[in-house]
Amino acid sequence: MSAALLALLAALFGRHRGVDVYAAFVEGAKDGLRTAAQTAPCLCAALLLLAFVRGSGVLEGLEGALRPLFSRLGLEEALLPFLLLRPVSGSASLAALQGLIDRFGPDGAPARMAAALFASSETTLYVASLYLGAAGRKRSRYILPVAFFAWACGAAVTLFALELF
Amino acid sequence: MGGVFFYAILFCGAVGLFTGRGEALGTAVLACGEEAVRLGLTLCGSYMVFGGILKVLERGGALRLLSGALRRPMRWLLGPEGRDEAVRQSACANLTANLLGLGGAATPAGLAAMRRMAERAPKGRTTRGMCVFVLCNIAVPQLVPATVLSLRAAAGAARPGDIVLPALLGSLTAAALSVWLSRLCERAWPK
Numbered sequence: 408m409s410a411a412l413l414a415l416l417a418a419l420f421g422r423h424r425g426v427d428v429y430a431a432f433v434e435g436a437k438d439g440l441r442t443a444a445q446t447a448p449c450l451c452a453a454l455l456l457l458a459f460v461r462g463s464g465v466l467e468g469l470e471g472a473l474r475p476l477f478s479r480l481g482l483e484e485a486l487l488p489f490l491l492l493r494p495v496s497g498s499a500s501l502a503a504l505q506g507l508i509d510r511f512g513p514d515g516a517p518a519r520m521a522a523a524l525f526a527s528s529e530t531t532l533y534v535a536s537l538y539l540g541a542a543g544r545k546r547s548r549y550i551l552p553v554a555f556f557a558w559a560c561g562a563a564v565t566l567f568a569l570e571l572f
Numbered sequence: 573m574g575g576v577f578f579y580a581i582l583f584c585g586a587v588g589l590f591t592g593r594g595e596a597l598g599t600a601v602l603a604c605g606e607e608a609v610r611l612g613l614t615l616c617g618s619y620m621v622f623g624g625i626l627k628v629l630e631r632g633g634a635l636r637l638l639s640g641a642l643r644r645p646m647r648w649l650l651g652p653e654g655r656d657e658a659v660r661q662s663a664c665a666n667l668t669a670n671l672l673g674l675g676g677a678a679t680p681a682g683l684a685a686m687r688r689m690a691e692r693a694p695k696g697r698t699t700r701g702m703c704v705f706v707l708c709n710i711a712v713p714q715l716v717p718a719t720v721l722s723l724r725a726a727a728g729a730a731r732p733g734d735i736v737l738p739a740l741l742g743s744l745t746a747a748a749l750s751v752w753l754s755r756l757c758e759r760a761w762p763k
Contacts, residue, residue, distance in 0.1 A: 409672060409716055410621075410674065413672075426632045436624040437623075438627065440616065440619070442680040446615065450612055450615070451604070457604065461600060463588025464591055464593055508727045509727075512727070513724050513732075519735060523735040525719075527740070528712070535710065537683070538706045542686040544696065546573070549761045550710075553749075554711070563742075564745040568742065569738040
């Protein structure tokens with residue numbers, strides 16, 4: 408819906424400003440193709456990491472290790488796989504969210520929490536590697552620790568606000 | 573960054589082989605290439621569509637207007653790098669698209685901003701502007717989280733949109749914290 412509106416507005420605006428709308432669109436689409444070629448290797452690396460984390464059983468192990476901590480904090484255990492996948496892979500965490508919706512219903516507490524958390528953050532590792540890769544930079548400096556800390560605080564705020572509304 | 577990937581894969585690989593999951597691991601690694609192609613094609617489609625729309629807006633001068641209006645906030649956010657017109661235009665387009673939940677439009681503009689910042693910075697340096705910009709793309713406040721809304725609506729949620737405000741509060745907190753912490757770390761961390 409918003410995408411269709413944007414396209415329509417852009418076309419009208421471009422026409423009004425005397426832009427050759429078709430030529431500009433084609434030119435931009437070519438840029439998009441270049442962007443895709445540039446992002447594909449990072450995507451592949453992120454998916455490889457995901458394959459290793461999952462296929463090796465490390466994810467299950469981590470879940471098992473964190474479960475007691477989670478129940479002590481009074482958090483939903485069902486949320487754990489989703490939370491662990493969120494920073495690594497957008498598609499895998501989306502699948503986990505869908506799984507929670509199927510299991511608890513869209514208004515079940517864990518599914519609602521996961522939905523709100525999905526909407527409040529991006530795929531940390533993927534975004535960092537993609538953007539730094541585009542700039543040709545190797546060092547991520549303080550980006551990852553700051554991002555994870557800020558994410559944890561933001562997630563706490565989201566969950567708290569979800570209780571209120 | 574590369575270190576995180578290297579050690580994570582090394583660790584997982586060792587654990588997987590040690591616990592006798594070599595076969596499953598092999599299958600997963602082979603499948604991930606296929607998944608990358610599938611996902612990459614979907615993303616490629618949306619990059620092309622939104623790249624085209626963005627170019628029309630840019631040629632019409634909409635990005636110039638936007639970046640002019642956001643001159644001061646962008647300078648505050650990105651520091652000296654926010655003074656460059658090309659950086660500011662791409663960064664504004666990126667942050668606006670993110671706010672509207674148009675991820676496909678945000679990525680091309682965001683990568684353009686990163687490339688432009690990289691051109692102007694000393695070689696190999698990850699500057700303050702880059703760090704803040706990446707952090708802003710990780711903690712993204714979204715007014716319209718389209719994917720989640722459609723998922724919830726499709727599953728028949730009573731009010732699909734009731735997660736938007738909590739999510740927005742959380743991401744705003746994370747974004748503000750990221751910017752603040754990056755200022756602190758900028759002094760302490762080597763470039």
